[in-house]
Amino acid sequence: MTDSTVLLTDHYELTMLQAALRSGAAHRRSVFELFPRRLPEGRRYGVVAGVGRALDAIEAFRFDDAALAALEDVVDGPTLEWLASYRFSGDVWGYAEGEAYFPYSPLLIVESTFAEAVLLETLLLSIYNHDSAVASAASRMTLAAGDRPCIEMGSRRTHEEAAVAAARAAYVAGFAASSNLAARQRYGVPTTGTSAHSFTLLHDTEADAFRAQVASLGAGTTLLVDTYDVAEAVRVAVEVAGPELGAVRLDSGDLAALATAVRAQLDSLGATSTRIIVTSDLDEHAIAALAAAPVDGYGVGTELVTGSGHPTCGFVYKLVARADDAGEMVSVAKRSVDKASVGGRKYALRRRSSGGVAEAEVIGIGHRPDDDGDDRSLLVPLVESGEVVGREPLDDARERHAASRSELPIAVQQMSRGEPAIPTVHE
């Protein structure tokens, strides 16, 4: 086994490397681009996430003895030898984490030799495709929730490591907290928790369970009130915890009607500051539908970690330019039906009105598009000559997302399906 990231890749990356080392083309200077051909159907914008994780992964991309041993039956001796000294020495530019994206946004530009850059393909795509899918869904949820906090609690519905990345991506896109303790440890994502039905069922009575929870976690805790009868549970909850009870959680039934009834009951019991947290297969539409209900927070699980119907972004990683024999860079593009790509090194900016509203995603091919002064350049340096330079605190990405989303046209606020919020223009 190895802790390095090099085997989190496709077999063909290695055999292509072998063939290119033999043909000599492996050392040609190359530019790869990671980009989306489209947004998920009906979505107005996407959100870039996973940048920080990708930088960690590039740094850890070294072939240790265990990895080389695992590749002995995959590639030949000269290739293994080349891999043993592998170290990415190229440059990477990209959209900063949290940024909104649109069709053909050049999210990553990787420039190096073909050999060095092709090996990163699968891993970069895995990270970007997953994390951005979660962040894109999360952003719509926090938009629908407005000032009410969203709490990520989907760990159990996705792969255990994907869960950690999902918690991180949700935080970037405005979630207030997560249930995932590894995300807390690794990325400093705030965590929070209530309790499960099993805790209530474990005790002889609901009152015993509430007493146990309050005794240990204080009156500020959140009590789960739908194991048996909600009205009775709310009564007991306030009796046990007093009117300082932090919150109650509703996890089933007609949440809008229940929240209204529970709010009235809590108020009548003097627990006017006790909050109501709802959970139960929420997505951005359910959150929006609860806007008028007296709800104080949303716990979101399944639909968040599965990208609310779009669990992957469909990003691709394509060779767009490479040197010829004379060392001159040549644009390249495949012509496959429905999958054609646009050759050439890309630059990108977000065109904005003088009022700061986004108007277009402008992509320059081979040159930087003109900035009229109100625009915002989108590609930032992430890796320079193999050194990671784009690391930043996760809260910076979170703030960037809020800013990036707030400059999108008002149409974005709609949950209805539609075209991308701004057009993509190639210049």
Added chain:
Amino acid sequence: MTDSTVLLTDHYELTMLQAALRSGAAHRRSVFELFPRRLPEGRRYGVVAGVGRALDAIEAFRFDDAALAALEDVVDGPTLEWLASYRFSGDVWGYAEGEAYFPYSPLLIVESTFAEAVLLETLLLSIYNHDSAVASAASRMTLAAGDRPCIEMGSRRTHEEAAVAAARAAYVAGFAASSNLAARQRYGVPTTGTSAHSFTLLHDTEADAFRAQVASLGAGTTLLVDTYDVAEAVRVAVEVAGPELGAVRLDSGDLAALATAVRAQLDSLGATSTRIIVTSDLDEHAIAALAAAPVDGYGVGTELVTGSGHPTCGFVYKLVARADDAGEMVSVAKRSVDKASVGGRKYALRRRSSGGVAEAEVIGIGHRPDDDGDDRSLLVPLVESGEVVGREPLDDARERHAASRSELPIAVQQMSRGEPAIPTVHE
């Protein structure tokens, strides 16, 4: 950081533990059950996967110093002390890996103290929900493909660690191979690969690229023929590799029509044994639709790793019985609207006709259902007194899946939506 699996969990598992340790209820003997309330809409059966990974995770579930340090702000001192010596000492029974499942199949029965068993909830659900979602989709694909091999190549469309688990789950459900090298290293899943469009674009001409690939990987390799013009590429491919060319890959366009044309062209060039591999957003329906086309293998990516529309299984982990003060086991169940559970320790068998065809999923509550001689008991011991006893070679799970699927009623062969293939009966 820690390599242990203990932080891949929800905050509330730990705070519930703390409260239950304080109330004393933590030490009550408890039975948790992991089960699905339903199949994904329209699906006829599901496939259990992740069992082997879950056993690894239980074994690694120890709170080392790094994990305990990370929990210092989450739980109190007595709880940290208890965690430091945590070791699962209970028993686990479950459906063996690869087995088909139906609504309410008791996939895992975890019996221990509440404290020991509740801590495993999130991690077990993550593994089972993810891996079984992939295996359930994969099984429909291999069913649709019949004797033609399916190759898993979706790593880039999902989280990088989920990709490894997906490759493993797909193999259990009959996929012949994967592209994922970590799955090869960790689980012995066979890997295979062709090449990407970037490899063709890297070289000055398509012929140069094909020559480079054949020189390095031999004529038995698979050449990608849709970068520019398919007919021209096929001509050049056979010219370069000779009629011994292993295979060509089509990754775009109307695959049925293209495959037919390419088959004719290959045959006319004498390359009668050259195989045709198709890829390009295939799912079980696309595979079925290609049954009449001259296709020799399917490469499946996105739709496999995202569970073909159902990226998670929705399994839950519920307390179904626990001891009372006298040490007597008591069945428990919540009454939440739409989410009621069935209390009591479960047993399960697959009722079969004398001809060996599955007729019902029979679940006994508190007792083993009667076996009429043709039936098959479904729960096997996985962990006994904390020791893992259910480990097996991955190929055993793969063979079990083939056998389990083959005994399902013929209706399962249909890709159309429908009810579960057999009813679930509580006895």
